[in-house]
Amino acid sequence: xxxxxxxxxxxxxxxxxxxxSVNLFPPIAKDCTYRILMNxxxxxxxxxxxxxxxxxxxxxxxxxxxxxxxxxxxxxIYYNNDGxxxxxxxxxxxxxxxxxxxxxxxxxxxAILFSSELINEEYENKTMQLLRTTPIHSFEILLYRYIAGxxxxxxxxxxxxxxxxxTTMMGSGQHGIIENLDVxxxxxxxxxxxxxxxxxIFCVFTIYFNRPFLIGIAYWIIWESIVSGxxxxxxxxxxYLNSILFDSTKEMSWDVVASDYNLxxxxxxxxxxxxxxxxxxxxxxxxxxxxLGTRGLSNRQF
Amino acid sequence: xxxxxxxxxxxxxxxxxxxxxxxxxxxxxTGILGPNxxxxxxxxxxILGLSRPSRGxxxxxxxxxxxxxxxKRKFGFVPEYDCFYEHMSGLDYVSYFLRMHDxxxxxxxxxxxxxxxxxxxxxxxxxxxxxxxxxxxxxxxVARATVFDPDxxxxxxxxxxADPTTRGLLMKKLTxxxxxxxxILISSHILHDVQxxxxxxxxxxxGKMLAYGxxxxxxxxxxxxxxxISIVPLRKGNLRNLAxxxxxxxxxxxxxxxxxxxxxxxxxxxxxxxxxxxxxxLQNEKISVEKIYSEDDSxxxxxxxxxxxxxWK
Numbered sequence: 001x002x003x004x005x006x007x008x009x010x011x012x013x014x015x016x017x018x019x020x021s022v023n024l025f026p027p028i029a030k031d032c033t034y035r036i037l038m039n040x041x042x043x044x045x046x047x048x049x050x051x052x053x054x055x056x057x058x059x060x061x062x063x064x065x066x067x068x069x070x071x072x073x074x075x076x077i078y079y080n081n082d083g084x085x086x087x088x089x090x091x092x093x094x095x096x097x098x099x100x101x102x103x104x105x106x107x108x109x110x111a112i113l114f115s116s117e118l119i120n121e122e123y124e125n126k127t128m129q130l131l132r133t134t135p136i137h138s139f140e141i142l143l144y145r146y147i148a149g150x151x152x153x154x155x156x157x158x159x160x161x162x163x164x165x166x167t168t169m170m171g172s173g174q175h176g177i178i179e180n181l182d183v184x185x186x187x188x189x190x191x192x193x194x195x196x197x198x199x200x201i202f203c204v205f206t207i208y209f210n211r212p213f214l215i216g217i218a219y220w221i222i223w224e225s226i227v228s229g230x231x232x233x234x235x236x237x238x239x240y241l242n243s244i245l246f247d248s249t250k251e252m253s254w255d256v257v258a259s260d261y262n263l264x265x266x267x268x269x270x271x272x273x274x275x276x277x278x279x280x281x282x283x284x285x286x287x288x289x290x291x292l293g294t295r296g297l298s299n300r301q302f
Numbered sequence: 303x304x305x306x307x308x309x310x311x312x313x314x315x316x317x318x319x320x321x322x323x324x325x326x327x328x329x330x331x332t333g334i335l336g337p338n339x340x341x342x343x344x345x346x347x348x349i350l351g352l353s354r355p356s357r358g359x360x361x362x363x364x365x366x367x368x369x370x371x372x373x374k375r376k377f378g379f380v381p382e383y384d385c386f387y388e389h390m391s392g393l394d395y396v397s398y399f400l401r402m403h404d405x406x407x408x409x410x411x412x413x414x415x416x417x418x419x420x421x422x423x424x425x426x427x428x429x430x431x432x433x434x435x436x437x438x439x440x441x442x443x444v445a446r447a448t449v450f451d452p453d454x455x456x457x458x459x460x461x462x463x464a465d466p467t468t469r470g471l472l473m474k475k476l477t478x479x480x481x482x483x484x485x486i487l488i489s490s491h492i493l494h495d496v497q498x499x500x501x502x503x504x505x506x507x508x509g510k511m512l513a514y515g516x517x518x519x520x521x522x523x524x525x526x527x528x529x530x531i532s533i534v535p536l537r538k539g540n541l542r543n544l545a546x547x548x549x550x551x552x553x554x555x556x557x558x559x560x561x562x563x564x565x566x567x568x569x570x571x572x573x574x575x576x577x578x579x580x581x582x583x584l585q586n587e588k589i590s591v592e593k594i595y596s597e598d599d600s601x602x603x604x605x606x607x608x609x610x611x612x613x614w615k
Contacts, residue, residue, distance in 0.1 A: 130379065133374055134374055135403060
């Protein structure tokens with residue numbers, strides 16, 4: 001009877017939740033965005049991120065004159081001295097460097113930093129205690145911060161990726177930039193999924209552990225860096241992100257093999273996951289982390 | 303609104319926060335008194351549902367405040383500590399928490415402006431909180447806790463850092479809210495403040511409740527502790543005779559003569575008997591008095607006696 005009653009209440013609960021979100025989400029999102037953007041470490045990361053863009057500009061001005069141009073119906077197509085299409089080389093540089101700098105490193109640091117700013121800071125400033133004396137469910141407290149965190153993280157990394165894409169592809173001209181937008185979209189998709197997964201995971205660490213930053217770094221190094229290259233890599237988020245990257249680049253007819261993305265086990269068998277399954281698993285990870293985080297917040301005592 | 307604690311114990315590991323606290327509160331002001339670390343804040347946090355008791359039952363209007371998050375709409379909480387989003391203005395801060403009560407943007411701003419203005423922050427409400435003085439911060443906390451008209455107000459040291467004007471203003475507001483039927487639990491180190499707000503007190507020390515109820519009633523429980531009753535005659539000179547007369551009575555434990563202030567203090571464990579016999583004695587001794595008073599009625603005295611380990615029946 002109790003279960004039936006609860007099931008029958010689900011539509012009303014969802015309706016109330018949606019109605020409440022109109023009042024609850026905007027002020028939380030505004031505050032969270034402000035705090036993230038005012039975080040000095042976030043700016044240090046942004047400045048570090050801009051360095052490869054500057055490097056891209058320098059390379060462009062140094063190699064600009066050595067390019068060979070072919071006019072194709074008014075469109076300028078650029079080749080290098082070896083006769084290879086510049087945009088084909090540059091797009092691979094873009095994906096490789098995005099994978100190395102942003103996906104495997106900066107995004108994770110950013111997720112640790114932002115989750116700590118959004119939740120741990122509220123514990124330290126004791127505003128979380130006040131929030132727990134207001135009629136807002138722990139799920140709402142966490143969810144809106146999580147969404148704000150994901151949007152900020154994806155926003156910063158997304159804008160950076162666009163700038164990085166433009167500076168990297170500049171040498172291939174307008175044709176190269178437009179021709180390879182699918183590569184930019186692929187990186188944006190991976191960054192969004194990465195934000196969704198890692199913000200959830202690190203929010204949970206922040207809720208359950210007193211030193212979330214250290215735990216987060218340890219998790220990143222031990223789990224996402226070491227285990228993700230081993231037989232049990234399907235237990236890591238990195239595996240699913242790599243699977244999406246691998247499948248998409250293969251779809252674009254790039255010359256890639258599974259081992260380029262560490263998607264092989266010790267017997268050299270390919271263990272890549274289907275992209276749709278990978279997306280689903282990342283979404284499930286996010287949902288599980290939200291449920292765990294809500295439980296942690298509800299049971300937290302002050 | 304009713305608050306009920308039944309045999310509530312809270313342990314933090316091996317450290318005991320509070321032990322076997324039982325109380326029932328209805329509307330009106332209740333003062334919670336005790337030295338630092340006595341367990342006042344722990345008791346408040348348990349009532350607010352911020353902490354779960356290790357043993358015992360807590361009910362607010364019949365519900366468990368730790369699990370029933372909807373119950374929180376009835377609570378207004380002024381913590382002892384600062385808990386601000388320092389980058390926000392006072393107005394944004396109060397509005398923010400109103401929004402957490404599912405209030406629309408415009409209405410929240412209007413309500414916040416009114417609450418802050420009433421507490422004298424009309425000119426400063428748009429300034430960032432990190433520029434506020436201690437008194438302004440205290441007022442902002444009170445505004446945030448009361449702006450949505452909660453049924454239960456829990457205030458941990460609300461007068462801390464407040465200047466006399468702010469203190470007077472808060473006292474006036476508290477009396478108004480109590481008159482409206484709110485249930486108010488207030489802790490303070492300034493006993494005089496609590497005394498002027500309420501007679502209903504809870505004394506707590508080392509996590510244990512020493513006494514709970516009307517302070518006059520609590521004093522009666524302590525009748526075996528000698529109680530001083532002071533008599534100030536109109537004219538000087540006859541204090542010694544009067545002291546001798548009192549010492550003839552079995553209920554007199556001791557007498558103290560203060561010739562400089564022309565005052566005789568009788569210590570007794572049967573104060574009601576003293577008050578009954580006093581007019582007859584004074585009449586027989588032909589002494590007119592300026593005043594008769596008992597310091598012991600003050601909350602300070604009661605607090606000191608209980609907290610410092612005195613025993614009572």
